[in-house]
Every structure is written in C-alpha cells, then in structure tokens.
Amino acid sequence: MTDIEAILCGVLERWKAGIDDHDPDQIASLFTEDAIFQGLRPYSVGRQGVADYYASQPAGLSAAYRVLESRRLSEDIVLGYLSVDFSFTDRPTISVNLLVLLRRSPAEWLISHYQVSHLR
Helix, strand or coil, rough: CCCHHHHHHHHHHHHHHHCCCHHHHHHHHEEEEEEEECCCCCCCCCCHHHHHHCCCCCCCCCCEEEEEEEEECCCEEEEEEEEEEEECCCCCEEEEEEEEEEEECCCEEEEEEEEEECCC
C-alpha cells in the first residue's frame, strides 16, 4: 500500500464504519465544513447535507470499497478514485464509482469533495 492509499484508507475506513453503523454524524465529521457532496441525489455543501443524506439511508446499508487510482495533487490534497458496492438488506447491491478529494486540515485529513457516478 502506498502512502497515498494509506491516507485514503484511513479516512475511508472511518466512512465505511459510519455507514455500517448507520451513524450520519460520524460520517459528516469526516468532511470539511464546506465540502461539496454529490451522492445519488442533488448535491449539497457542508456537513449538514452529508448528515442528512446518510440519515435518510436505510438501516442495514453497508459499503465495500476498492481504491482504483490515487494521486497526491499537492502536499495537502489527495485524490482517490474508487469502486464502491453499497449493499442493502432488502434490495440489490448498487455499484458506483466514487471520486473523493481529501484535504489535510491542521489535525487530520478530511473529505472536501465527494462525487458518485452510478454504474448501470
């Protein structure tokens, strides 16, 4: 695992745990205050939009991801391109591609941009 992948996985493992535990506030805390978030519905800006999106997801949702590509764009910006399978208890799995930009804050790496592309 490269240093860049370790940075990505450090954030994404906590994101996955928040999804698996159905904890929208934990997920939102992984995003910057001004994060652009595009799930499968209209986009939002900021942590509250992230929390609202994940609060609306059904209990039992889980995520499995795989890093496809990663780049360090600058000292404080990391890009990740991932394959993610969102599994439900009562419907088929949804497979998406996910692009994230992580920005280093003084204390930790946070997601500043999240863009899902639904695969059909």
